[in-house]
Amino acid sequence: MTAVLELKDLRKSYGAIIVADALSYSLEDGEALGVIGPNGAGKTSMFNLITGTVQAQSGDVYFKGQPITKLSAAARCRAGIARSFQIPQPFGAMSVFENVLVAATQGAGESGHAANELCLDILEQTGLMARANAPAGGLTLLERKRLELARALGARPSLLLLDEIAGGLTEQECQSLIATINDVRASGVSIIWIEHVVHALLAVVDRLIVIDFGRKIAEGQPDEIMASREVQEIYLGIEAGA
Numbered sequence: 001m002t003a004v005l006e007l008k009d010l011r012k013s014y015g016a017i018i019v020a021d022a023l024s025y026s027l028e029d030g031e032a033l034g035v036i037g038p039n040g041a042g043k044t045s046m047f048n049l050i051t052g053t054v055q056a057q058s059g060d061v062y063f064k065g066q067p068i069t070k071l072s073a074a075a076r077c078r079a080g081i082a083r084s085f086q087i088p089q090p091f092g093a094m095s096v097f098e099n100v101l102v103a104a105t106q107g108a109g110e111s112g113h114a115a116n117e118l119c120l121d122i123l124e125q126t127g128l129m130a131r132a133n134a135p136a137g138g139l140t141l142l143e144r145k146r147l148e149l150a151r152a153l154g155a156r157p158s159l160l161l162l163d164e165i166a167g168g169l170t171e172q173e174c175q176s177l178i179a180t181i182n183d184v185r186a187s188g189v190s191i192i193w194i195e196h197v198v199h200a201l202l203a204v205v206d207r208l209i210v211i212d213f214g215r216k217i218a219e220g221q222p223d224e225i226m227a228s229r230e231v232q233e234i235y236l237g238i239e240a241g242a
């Protein structure tokens with residue numbers, strides 16, 4: 001398998017706050033990687049560095065073998081990297097369909113009939129078809145999360161970055177979202193998913209990494225990572241020896 005994404009020795013800090021500390025890892029094509037870590041560990045910052053909304057102080061990001069560190073966020077999106085945001089911020093006065101259309105035209109570069117078809121496929125896939133003409137500002141939390149996913153998919157990504165998309169959902173809503181994400185994954189999209197709702201993550205990902213103070217402190221099979229004493233101590237707040 002080839003790496004779809006590779007982070008090499010990324011470093012970024014805001015004054016004394018280190019959000020990426022020699023951060024390196026790679027993601028295989030078609031893989032789903034989960035990211036966990038305490039609040040403020042630098043997880044969203046890592047997405048900002050991958051998508052190019054924030055520039056690293058040093059280090060490199062490779063996408064499909066090409067360096068993208070110097071590319072703008074828009075160019076990275078058009079190259080095939082799309083993300084959802086932790087706090088959904090759709091264009092509230094626009095319809096659900098129009099929100100996805102923005103991604104299809106600006107991200108995937110589609111127009112006319114092809115753009116419409118792409119949006120309809122995505123609304124179907126994300127369970128939003130019945131809400132296509134509803135103003136995005138009036139959606140429920142689950143619908144807003146689905147719209148975050150739909151907008152990201154509108155850019156027709158080969159790498160999808162999900163930022164705490166399961167947070168705040170009921171268990172039933174969470175299961176329904178997991179099914180949709182597994183469906184996206186089965187279509188061949190590589191995924192990195194930051195999530196505090198660990199059981200949702202474990203229903204999708206092949207591998208986990210743990211980040212603390214911008215450092216990757218563990219990486220491996222999900223069950224091994226969750227059983228690790230260091231992870232339990234740092235992430236779950238369980239003291240060693242307890």
Ligand SMILES: Nc1ncnc2c1ncn2[C@@H]1O[C@H](COP(=O)(O)OP(=O)(O)OP(=O)(O)O)[C@@H](O)[C@H]1O
Pocket residue numbers: 014017019037038039040041042043044045046086
């Ligand atoms: N632009 C910025 N300027 C200054 N500090 C920042 C900036 N962006 C993030 N930070 C700080 O960097 C740290 C890491 O933030 P980040 O959002 O990446 O953490 P996180 O792991 O995603 O946290 P959470 O799980 O709570 O979402 C936090 O202390 C945050 O306040």
